Amino acid sequence: MDRPRIALTVGDPSGIGPEIARKASRDPRVVAACEPLLYGPHMPDDLAPFPVGRVDAGSARAAYDAILEATSAALAGTVDAIVTAPINKEAFALAGYPWRGHTELLAHLCGVRDVAMMFWSDRLRVILATVHIPLVEVPRALTADLLLGVIRLAAAGLPAFGLASPRLAVAGLNPHAGEQGVIGREEIDVIGPAIAAAAREGIQVSGPFPADTVFVRATRGEFDAVVACYHDQGLVPIKLLAFGRAVNVTLGLPIIRTSVDHGTAFDIAGKGVADEGSLVEALVLAAQLVRERRPLRKTN
Secondary structure, three states: OOOOEEEEEOOOOOOOHHHHHHHHHHOHHHHHHOEEEEEOOOOHHHHOOOOOOOOOHHHHHHHHHHHHHHHHHHHHOOOOEEEEOOOOHHHHHHOOOOOOOHHHHHHHHHOOOOOEEEEEOOOOEEEEOOOOOOHHHHHHHOOHHHHHHHHHHHHHHHHHHOOOOOOEEEEOOOHHHHHOOOOOOHHHHHHHHHHHHHHHOOOOEEEEEOHHHHHHHHHOOOOOEEEEOOHHHHHHHHHHHHOOOOEEEEEOOOOOEEEOOOOOOHHHOOOOOOOOHHHHHHHHHHHHHHHHHOOOOOOO
16 A cells, blocks of 8 residues: 555745645654645745745735645545645735635535534544634524534544544533523523434533533543534643644545644744644644545555
8 A cells, every 4th residue: 555645735835834844744754654745835935925924915825725726636536635734814814715714715615514623632632613703703603503513523523533432522601511501501502402412313422511620521531522612612721731732633524634733823934943743743643544534545
């Protein structure tokens, strides 16, 4: 069997993406696991037109073009997976793109509606019910149907990671998971019914649990993954435990996509000091997922 071919998009060329992409593509673990193919400007001459360390619409357009090309290759089967270095949401908005991040853009390019962002690490796995929306909009966006869909995606996606029958926990939205309606009713009116519906489908899911303890319980082995209600609720604990080594995975796509657990880091762009560790983990995990999903192409 040959090594899986993985499209590695370098992200925003004004950030650290090109640097960590070059470093990660040469890492011995990556070279042993896959054949990384870099998409987007990453060599010094290619990067010359782009400003270093600041928001730029031209950089966003270059990042978008690379994502489009890599996704098209994955859908056509000429690469086995894609791994993405970080883009900048402000730059995407400046360039006029409507998508707030890779997850939304990739769902659009792949023609799917129901996707979920999961962060994977050895100690903790977190799936986000809502992602890149203002905190004030979370209670309105967090419907029972949305949450049930995310729970289904988690239950269907986690077996590829060796969790044949994953045990899922759902975090409450309010402090103390609402204290039976004393501190908010979302747990009673929205989260609880979604959990009950998922359980009736045979999914091992429980909650809602207070968010200040459920992640601790998961790290101690009680749960295989936690569904968080909003972005920072889920990402603060996993980044505290595994920042620089966690991997962002998109559940629900027809292609395999992994990514880093950090942003474009404009403050250190161009200095040669960026840590490629999370991108290495993303490439190695993508290669593992390819091997578990389907046989690789034979070499001639």
